[in-house]
Structures are given as C-alpha cells and as structure tokens.
Amino acid sequence: MKTGMKKLAQVCCWLAMGSAMTVAPETVACTRILYVGEQNMVATGRNMDWNEDMMSNLWVFPRGIQRNGLAGPSSIQWRSRYGSVVVSGYEAGSTDGMNEKGFVANLLFLAESDYGQPVSGEKILSLSLWLQYFLDQYATVDEAVRAQRAEPLRLVPSRGVAGGAQPRLHLSISDATGDSAILEYIDGKLVIHHGRNDKVMTNSPVYSQQLAINAYWESVGGTAFLPGTIRSADRFARASFFLDAIPKKPAPEYMRGVPGQRYDYQAIAEVMSVARAVSVPLGISTPDKPNIASTIWRTVSDQKNRIYYFDSATRPNTFWVAFDKLDFSETAPVKKLTIQNGEVYSGEVSGFFRVSKPLKFMEAS
Numbered sequence: 001m002k003t004g005m006k007k008l009a010q011v012c013c014w015l016a017m018g019s020a021m022t023v024a025p026e027t028v029a030c031t032r033i034l035y036v037g038e039q040n041m042v043a044t045g046r047n048m049d050w051n052e053d054m055m056s057n058l059w060v061f062p063r064g065i066q067r068n069g070l071a072g073p074s075s076i077q078w079r080s081r082y083g084s085v086v087v088s089g090y091e092a093g094s095t096d097g098m099n100e101k102g103f104v105a106n107l108l109f110l111a112e113s114d115y116g117q118p119v120s121g122e123k124i125l126s127l128s129l130w131l132q133y134f135l136d137q138y139a140t141v142d143e144a145v146r147a148q149r150a151e152p153l154r155l156v157p158s159r160g161v162a163g164g165a166q167p168r169l170h171l172s173i174s175d176a177t178g179d180s181a182i183l184e185y186i187d188g189k190l191v192i193h194h195g196r197n198d199k200v201m202t203n204s205p206v207y208s209q210q211l212a213i214n215a216y217w218e219s220v221g222g223t224a225f226l227p228g229t230i231r232s233a234d235r236f237a238r239a240s241f242f243l244d245a246i247p248k249k250p251a252p253e254y255m256r257g258v259p260g261q262r263y264d265y266q267a268i269a270e271v272m273s274v275a276r277a278v279s280v281p282l283g284i285s286t287p288d289k290p291n292i293a294s295t296i297w298r299t300v301s302d303q304k305n306r307i308y309y310f311d312s313a314t315r316p317n318t319f320w321v322a323f324d325k326l327d328f329s330e331t332a333p334v335k336k337l338t339i340q341n342g343e344v345y346s347g348e349v350s351g352f353f354r355v356s357k358p359l360k361f362m363e364a365s
Contacts, residue, residue: 029293030108031235031278034199035271036178037248041264042303044104044174045271046096047278049293051285054089056297058310058321058337060353061086063100064330067136069125071156071364076123080136083328085308085321087299092158092362093128094135100328101139102176102303105131111204113168115155116188122154126364127167130155134173141179145194148183152190156364172201176303182207200240203232210236217241230280242274264305271300272311272318282313312339317346325350334358 029049036042048054062083069075086097098104107130118124125133133153138144157167170184182193182201193207200214201207210233217227217237226241227234247270250263258266279295286293300309306323321337325348336356337349345352 029203029230029232029235029280030106031239031275032106032108032172032201033239033243033271033274034172034174034178034180035243035246035248035267035274036196036199037263037267038250039263040176040304041267042102042174042176042178043267043271043300044098044106044172044303045275045298045300046106046108046172047275047280047295048087048095048297048299049280049295051293053296053314053340054095055091055340056087056089056095057091057340058353059086059088059094059356059359060084060321060326060328060335061132061136061359062328062330062332062334065136065334065358067129067132069123069129070361071118071124071126074118074120074122074124076125076133076153078133078136082136082139083326083332084132084135085323085326086132086135087297087310088359091359094132094359094361096299097131097135098301098303098306098308098323099135099139100306100323102301102306103135103138103140103144104174104301104303105134106172106201107131107169108172108201109168109203110170110184110206111168112206113170113185114188115157115185118154118156123151124154124156126158126362127155127169128158128362128364130169130171132361134171138173140175140177141173141181141194144173145181145192148190148192155185158362158364170201170207174303199243200236202236202239205233213237214240230284235278239274239278242277246270246274264302268300268302268307268309272298272309275300275311279313310339314342315339315344317344319345319347319349321350321353322348326353 032046065080082099084099086094089095174180180198184191275298298311309320311318333355335353337353
C-alpha cells in the first residue's frame with residue numbers, strides 16, 4: 001500500500017471510530033471557531049446544531065447575582081463578578097455567551113464525556129451551570145485555566161431535557177487577547193488544552209484525536225481537497241482550513257461594501273461566513289448519528305468591541321446586542337429577549353430586552 005493510501009486508511013479508521021463512539025441518545029453537533037486578526041480584533045463564532053428547536057432566548061445577567069450549584073447540599077456557592085449576555089436552551093441553562101470583559105464560553109456536545117463521581121470537599125455544581133460559572137467568574141482564559149487546574153469543578157449531569165437523556169458536553173473558552181482553551185472530562189478527570197492555536201472545536205472524537213485527524217487534512221491541503229460530509233471530524237477540517245485562509249487584516253477588495261469601511265465589521269462578516277460554510281442545512285438529522293443535526297442558530301462574539309451577534313436559521317434577520325448599551329451594575333435587573341416564539345428582530349436590540357424573573361437553571365440528577 002502506498003504511503004498516501006496508508007495515511008488515508010488511518011484517517012478513515014479514526015473517522016469510523018469517531019462515528020461509533022458518538023452513537024448516543026442526544027442528537028447534537030456544533031462548531032466553534034476563534035478569529036484573531038490585526039488591530040486587536042478577536043471574535044468567536046459558533047453554530048448550535050440540534051435536532052429540534054431548543055426554545056432559546058437571550059438573557060442579560062448583571063453582576064452580583066448569588067448562585068447555587070444546584071447539585072445537592074455540598075454545592076458550590078458564588079456571587080457573579082461579571083455581567084454577561086447568554087443564549088439559553090430549553091430555559092434550563094446557558095449554552096453560549098460572552099461577559100462584559102470579552103470572555104466567551106461555548107458548550108458543545110461530546111459523547112465521550114465522563115464527569116466522574118463527586119468527592120467530599122470538591123467544588124460541585126450542576127452541569128447546567130458550567131458555562132455560566134465561567135462567565136460569572138473569569139475575565140481571561142489564563143485565569144480560568146489556572147483556577148481549574150488548581151481546583152477543578154466536579155460536574156453532576158442534569159436530568160436532560162431532550163428525551164430525558166443526560167447531556168454530555170465539553171467547553172471552549174476564549175478571551176479578548178485571543179487566548180483559548182478546551183475543557184473536557186474524560187474518564188472522570190478534567191483535561192485542558194490551552195493554547196492560542198486551539199481555535200476550532202467540534203464534537204467527537206476527543207480534542208486530541210481531532211487534532212490528529214486534522215493534521216492529515218492539512219498535509220493534503222484544503223485547496224486540493226477537503227472532506228465534505230457534515231460529520232464532526234469533517235467540519236473540524238473545513239473550519240480549520242477556512243479560518244486559516246480568510247484575511248486577518250483589512251481587505252481593500254471588499255471594504256467598500258463594509259459598514260463604515262471598518263475592518264472590525266469585515267472580520268465579523270468573515271467569521272459569520274465561515275460559520276455558515278460549516279453549518280448543516282435546516283431539516284437534516286440522522287437519528288443513529290448524534291453528530292449530524294441541523295444548525296438552528298449561530299452566534300458571533302466580538303470580543304474587542306463587546307458586541308454579541310445572533311443569527312437564526314429560521315428567521316430572515318441577524319441581530320446584535322451592544323454591551324455599551326446595557327446596564328450590568330449590581331442594582332440592575334435580569335433582562336430577557338424572547339425569541340422562542342418566532343419573534344423577528346433586526347439590528348441592535350438592547351432596547352427590546354425586558355425585565356424578567358431569573359433563568360431557572362436545571363438541578364443535577
């Protein structure tokens with residue numbers, strides 16, 4: 001067998017293993033990309049892929065919220081240090097968001113997740129609060145990584161909302177400097193990948209194996225051939241190629257059509273274009289392959305200018321939330337932008353948020 005064929009066979013083996021490991025009750029797949037360009041421009045994009053509508057809404061949380069880990073009498077207690085904007089799922093927890101410091105967190109499906117069993121003295125909290133804890137507590141990736149390596153959280157899965165299955169997730173984080181980390185619980189232990197090159201994340205297999213698979217496609221070269229399916233490893237390879245290929249500086253050939261001829265807006269358009277390029281068309285899902293499901297919405301977090309963009313697959317308009325128009329002070333109320341009933345918004349929407357009762361996070365099983 002020729003060397004090239006051997007490499008291809010090895011990759012096919014990895015892909016087959018990845019598909020086998022992802023057969024599970026949940027049907028979710030997602031893609032996350034981190035863009036770092038000139039003029040201190042940093043933006044994180046993500047696709048939420050799911051087999052049905054998640055009744056998502058947007059929330060504004062101020063600083064100073066007192067929270068409970070919702071995992072029994074030993075649950076961790078904390079008070080939020082930073083305000084944030086998040087997207088909820090099934091009104092049971094935060095799935096994606098950015099805080100006022102430009103720190104972004106994204107939850108994605110990982111079939112191999114194993115959170116282990118709680119031990120006395122650990123920081124225990126419900127999985128539904130994992131992302132929110134990071135947005136509440138951290139301003140930078142380095143701060144978050146150091147804290148988690150010193151004293152990792154112990155996650156307890158929630159009951160689950162789609163069919164009652166327990167969710168299995170991994171977390172990506174990024175900050176306004178372009179730093180990045182991927183957090184996974186494998187065999188009961190927290191595994192952290194921390195580095196500015198960790199810019200793309202999808203789903204199974206585990207992140208280290210995704211990197212190995214992607215290394216092959218990088219050797220092939222994206223202009224020659226890219227894997228075209230909507231499986232996790234293929235989306236990882238395409239997203240990585242597109243992210244490396246798009247301009248990281250002002251592009252004069254496109255600038256005339258960019259609002260205000262600002263590079264920051266060009267960068268956001270690039271991130272959104274990559275997210276759309278690796279999206280799964282609405283209506284596609286494969287019951288026996290959880291990593292194949294339709295993209296139902298996308299977000300792009302502008303970490304330089306603190307603007308949070310939301311792009312729905314079922315609505316004609318993209319809208320955004322400008323953080324400088326929000327009140328994150330401790331005396332400010334929780335606010336909510338309801339979109340779960342098909343509401344249509346366009347442009348900057350901070351003025352459409354309404355005072356609301358706090359989001360009720362799901363307790364652990």
